[in-house]
Amino acid sequence: MRSLILQTIAPVVLHLTLLFSMFLLIYGHNQPGGGFIAGLMTAVGIVLQWIAVDEEEGRRRFNWPYERIFLAGLALSTLTGVWGYIKGAYLKSSIYRFELPFIGDVELFTAFLFDVGVYGVVVGVVMCIFTNLCEEEAKDS
Amino acid sequence: MNAFFPMFVVLPLAVGTFLFLVRKNRALQESVSLIALLANLIFAGVLLHATADGTIFVHRMGLWPFPYAIVLAADRLAATLLFLSSSIVGACAVFARSYLTDEQRKEAFHPLLHFLLMGMQGCFITGDLFNLFVFFEVMLMSTYALLGFYYNLDQLEMAFKYTCLNLIASALFLLGVSLLYAQVGTVNMADLAVKIKLLGPTPLMVVTALVFVFVFSVKAAIFPMHLWLPSAHSISPTPISAILAGVLVKVGIYSIIRCATLIFPAAFLILQPGLILLCLLTIAMGALGTLPQTSIKRILAYSTINQLGYIAFGVALLSQAGLAAAVFYIVGHAYLKSAMLLGAGLNQKLTGTVDLEEMGGMMGKAPFASLLMLVGFLSLAGFPPFTGFFAKLFVLQAGFAQGAILATGVALGFGVISLYYNFTTYQRYAWGTGGGEVGAAGAGIYGSVAFLSAFAVIFGIGAYWLFEWAQLVAAQLTNPELYIAAMRDLG
Numbered sequence: 001m002r003s004l005i006l007q008t009i010a011p012v013v014l015h016l017t018l019l020f021s022m023f024l025l026i027y028g029h030n031q032p033g034g035g036f037i038a039g040l041m042t043a044v045g046i047v048l049q050w051i052a053v054d055e056e057e058g059r060r061r062f063n064w065p066y067e068r069i070f071l072a073g074l075a076l077s078t079l080t081g082v083w084g085y086i087k088g089a090y091l092k093s094s095i096y097r098f099e100l101p102f103i104g105d106v107e108l109f110t111a112f113l114f115d116v117g118v119y120g121v122v123v124g125v126v127m128c129i130f131t132n133l134c135e136e137e138a139k140d141s
Numbered sequence: 142m143n144a145f146f147p148m149f150v151v152l153p154l155a156v157g158t159f160l161f162l163v164r165k166n167r168a169l170q171e172s173v174s175l176i177a178l179l180a181n182l183i184f185a186g187v188l189l190h191a192t193a194d195g196t197i198f199v200h201r202m203g204l205w206p207f208p209y210a211i212v213l214a215a216d217r218l219a220a221t222l223l224f225l226s227s228s229i230v231g232a233c234a235v236f237a238r239s240y241l242t243d244e245q246r247k248e249a250f251h252p253l254l255h256f257l258l259m260g261m262q263g264c265f266i267t268g269d270l271f272n273l274f275v276f277f278e279v280m281l282m283s284t285y286a287l288l289g290f291y292y293n294l295d296q297l298e299m300a301f302k303y304t305c306l307n308l309i310a311s312a313l314f315l316l317g318v319s320l321l322y323a324q325v326g327t328v329n330m331a332d333l334a335v336k337i338k339l340l341g342p343t344p345l346m347v348v349t350a351l352v353f354v355f356v357f358s359v360k361a362a363i364f365p366m367h368l369w370l371p372s373a374h375s376i377s378p379t380p381i382s383a384i385l386a387g388v389l390v391k392v393g394i395y396s397i398i399r400c401a402t403l404i405f406p407a408a409f410l411i412l413q414p415g416l417i418l419l420c421l422l423t424i425a426m427g428a429l430g431t432l433p434q435t436s437i438k439r440i441l442a443y444s445t446i447n448q449l450g451y452i453a454f455g456v457a458l459l460s461q462a463g464l465a466a467a468v469f470y471i472v473g474h475a476y477l478k479s480a481m482l483l484g485a486g487l488n489q490k491l492t493g494t495v496d497l498e499e500m501g502g503m504m505g506k507a508p509f510a511s512l513l514m515l516v517g518f519l520s521l522a523g524f525p526p527f528t529g530f531f532a533k534l535f536v537l538q539a540g541f542a543q544g545a546i547l548a549t550g551v552a553l554g555f556g557v558i559s560l561y562y563n564f565t566t567y568q569r570y571a572w573g574t575g576g577g578e579v580g581a582a583g584a585g586i587y588g589s590v591a592f593l594s595a596f597a598v599i600f601g602i603g604a605y606w607l608f609e610w611a612q613l614v615a616a617q618l619t620n621p622e623l624y625i626a627a628m629r630d631l632g
Contacts, residue, residue: 078154090202
């Protein structure tokens with residue numbers, strides 16, 4: 001399916017979606033938001049782009065190692081949880097403050113790392129499912 | 142122990158992830174998987190020992206304060222079921238090693254097995270109703286994939302039906318949790334118990350309890366939601382069906398026990414007559430369903446329904462004796478049924494079929510295999526001194542003691558049918574005519590079947606010892622104050 005409207009709008013929307021999903025991811029650990037919806041949003045942006053261009057073009061452009069993204073995310077989340085044991089309980093969040101040149105004070109929550117892991121899992125899984133579904137369709141036709 | 146028993150969730154998660162990472166190296170994957178399952182079993186034994194004096198371990202994830210934290214809790218019942226699940230899954234993994242060919246055992250088998258274990262163990266130790274839902278999902282996601290593992294048409298059809306049914310159940314589960322949250326504003330089980338007791342059994346609360354009964358009876362295959370079980374247990378790969386019959390259906394029963402003793406005791410008293418009727422129908426459906434079957438795996442599947450009826454009957458009596466009998470039955474049946482399903486797999490390896498019409502005379506051809514099956518069938522039939530006998534005895538005793546004469550009498554009557562089908566099945570299997578040459582099976586197959594069958598014998602001869610433990614478990618369950626207090630103080 002080719003639609004001129006979709007093709008024109010998709011690249012613009014992609015940037016906005018990615019930007020907003022990053023915002024949700026960074027904002028999320030203590031406020032509404034978080035890795036799950038950020039990951040969904042990123043995946044939706046990519047899927048929309050993929051649908052706008054045709055199948056082969058999409059596969060060429062977004063041929064990322066989704067399986068590895070998913071695994072890395074899962075490993076990161078699990079490890080962050082285990083890290084909490086040092087602080088007394090599984091998944092205990094700890095806060096680290098340090099100063100970076102040009103940026104200033106930075107607070108890093110381990111909860112944020114956990115969220116990044118979740119983000120990776122969601123993006124990876126959604127895109128794995130999507131690419132596999134595309135393949136099935138390609139086989140049928 | 143308080144800090145470390147969440148390992149039952151974390152360890153399978155971490156190991157499962159690692160096994161995915163090393164999926165190209167089959168030998169490494171398999172050995173790490175087996176070592177992790179052994180560690181899990183040892184750890185479950187330690188926890189079982191630690192809960193024996195009545196301690197309830199509580200862990201707040203992230204150390205958030207009491208009603209807000211996601212809480213994990215391990216009491217005697219949870220520890221018992223953790224030991225059960227880790228030993229059965231371990232035995233099934235050893236069995237799968239020599240049973241499935243390399244082609245059948247795809248690289249995802251071991252990781253999925255660990256995620257399944259994580260889901261089941263999470264269900265047993267969670268103290269939070271919403272997280273029970275989450276762990277149910279983890280468990281189901283893995284089973285969806287494992288059920289259709291050979292990727293042939295039969296399995297995919299069965300897995301699709303199973304998925305659809307369970308998606309409906311999951312949606313209702315979520316609805317039930319929201320119904321409950323709307324009424325009392327919490328999902329922590331201890332907090333729920335206190336607030337629901339204050340509120341009393343309002344009509345809406347009874348309806349909510351009914352929703353949960355429905356959801357869990359899908360998992361536990363209670364009539365009328367038992368129809369998925371025979372095909373799921375007979376078509377799925379044998380090591381998986383052993384886990385399904387041994388542990389997965391028990392997760393449903395476990396959740397019903399938690400609802401009946403901790404969360405909605407008052408509402409369950411109102412629902413009791415209906416529940417007992419459903420249990421009797423389950424017993425009847427399971428017993429009658431076996432009669433026309435010729436495949437050993439299908440017979441075992443229907444017999445699982447039958448036995449689940451007895452277990453649920455014990456729970457539905459809502460008394461300490463009934464719960465003790467149910468716990469005894471759960472443990473006995475889990476080891477027995479998984480041993481028998483693995484035994485069916487052993488016979489499939491030997492003769493290439495699980496159909497009784499195509500095998501026969503196994504007593505002469507494979508004496509050790511038929512001896513193992515003999516133990517299983519005698520125990521299933523309720524023959525002393527095996528677990529099956531004592532399990533039925535305790536349930537029926539509890540029923541008669543409570544004055545439910547008619548219901549217990551009906552349950553006893555269907556015991557005769559189970560005696561009949563077990564004996565005729567074994568007769569055809571061991572002495573029947575037909576069937577060809579018998580092949581060979583690996584030591585891992587014999588070993589895992591013998592390992593699980595040994596429990597059926599040990600818990601039969603040592604029934605007194607197991608029953609004493611079951612009574613301790615039931616004593617803790619009938620005093621939910623202990624659970625609530627532990628969660629308040631530690632949590």
